[in-house]
Amino acid sequence: LLYGPPGTGKTLLAKAVAHNAKATFIRMSGSELVHKYIGEGAQLVRELFALARDRAPSIVFIDEIDAIGTTRTNDGTSGSAEVQRTLMQLLAEMDGFDNRGDVRIMAATNRVDMLDAALLRPGRFDRIIEIPVPDIVAREEIIRIHTRKMTLSPDVNFAEISLLTEGLTGAQIQAVCREAGMFAVRKSAFEVTNQDMLDAINKVAGEEHDTEERMFR
Ligand SMILES: Nc1ncnc2c1ncn2[C@@H]1O[C@H](COP(=O)(O)OP(=O)(O)O)[C@@H](O)[C@H]1O
Ligand SMILES: [Mg+2]
Numbered sequence: 001l002l003y004g005p006p007g008t009g010k011t012l013l014a015k016a017v018a019h020n021a022k023a024t025f026i027r028m029s030g031s032e033l034v035h036k037y038i039g040e041g042a043q044l045v046r047e048l049f050a051l052a053r054d055r056a057p058s059i060v061f062i063d064e065i066d067a068i069g070t071t072r073t074n075d076g077t078s079g080s081a082e083v084q085r086t087l088m089q090l091l092a093e094m095d096g097f098d099n100r101g102d103v104r105i106m107a108a109t110n111r112v113d114m115l116d117a118a119l120l121r122p123g124r125f126d127r128i129i130e131i132p133v134p135d136i137v138a139r140e141e142i143i144r145i146h147t148r149k150m151t152l153s154p155d156v157n158f159a160e161i162s163l164l165t166e167g168l169t170g171a172q173i174q175a176v177c178r179e180a181g182m183f184a185v186r187k188s189a190f191e192v193t194n195q196d197m198l199d200a201i202n203k204v205a206g207e208e209h210d211t212e213e214r215m216f217r
Contacts, residue, residue, distance in 0.1 A: 001065075001119075003112035004131035007171030010108035013131065014061045017106065024058035026051060030067030033086055041068065041086030049093040049103070056102035062090075065107040070114045087116060094124055133169055136162050142170050146177035153193040161197050168201075172208065176200045 002010040018025035028048060033041045052058040068086045097103050107125070109115060120128065134142060140162040147156075165173055179200035184192045 001112075001125040001128045002106070002108040002131050003128065004110070005133055005169060006110045007169035008131045008133060009170045010110075010131050011063055012170070014063065014106055014108060017059065018061070021059060022057075023104075024052070024055040025061065026055075026058060027061045027063065030062060030064040030069065033062075034067050034083060041082060042089035045086060045089040045093060049096075052103045057104075058102070059104045059106060062105070062107040064109060065119070066109045066111040066114055069109070069116045069119045070111070087118075091118055091124070133167060134173070136166070139165050139168070139173060142173045143177065146174045147180075147192070150177070150181055151191045153191040155194045156192065156197060157194050160194070161201070164198070164201050168205065168208075172204050176204045179203050 002013060004010060014027070018027070026048065033044055048060060052060045068083055068090065070083075094105060097105070105125070112120075112128075119125070140158050143158060143161055143165070161176075165176060168176070176197065177200070180192050180196040183196040183199055184190075189196075
């Protein structure tokens with residue numbers, strides 16, 4: 001089970017596993033089990049695992065598992081009887097496998113704090129891995145990855161950019177690199193400068209701030 005804030009690369013990591021593992025990879029998002037198939041979530045879970053057994057060795061990845069695995073809420077939405085049934089079916093399927101067997105289960109969530117305790121019980125997921133917001137070393141690597149295909153001015157200071165992107169997620173750092181590229185394009189420049197990167201950080205970090213303000217208003 002991978003958990004951490006949105007945009008830290010959990011889905012990306014699962015895709016990397018899919019790419020590297022010599023196994024059938026079956027991906028489903030928790031919300032697909034709820035919205036698209038209302039009334040048949042449990043049935044879909046059964047079919048998902050039947051397919052996984054059939055195509056073994058296989059990996060079942062349930063992204064955003066909180067959509068079905070959230071503790072009962074008062075508003076009656078995520079805690080509805082239908083969602084509960086879907087979760088019960090998932091737990092039953094998970095218990096049906098040997099940990100070292102041919103069907104492995106991966107899942108990801110932004111809201112581990114909200115997850116139903118039954119999912120976190122020993123024996124369900126044998127590794128519960130935090131994917132945190134990147135530290136300075138990781139941020140520098142992420143910046144290098146997302147600027148790899150850009151023409152950078154020699155003045156681009158990776159150490160400075162890594163320092164100033166503190167608190168940003170991988171997805172936000174990717175947005176910074178993309179915005180910096182856009183600034184350069186708008187000026188019809190041939191390269192992305194350090195100033196473009198700084199302007200992009202302000203823009204992306206500013207948007208973040210706006211969103212927070214809107215949320216608390
Ligand atoms: N650690 C990382 N390294 C490189 N790119 C990242 C990283 N984390 C996020 N990204 C970028 O942000 C995008 C969205 O991340 P995603 O995997 O959807 O995050 P999550 O599933 O944790 O919300 C990725 O496709 C990738 O381009
Ligand atoms: Mg994701």
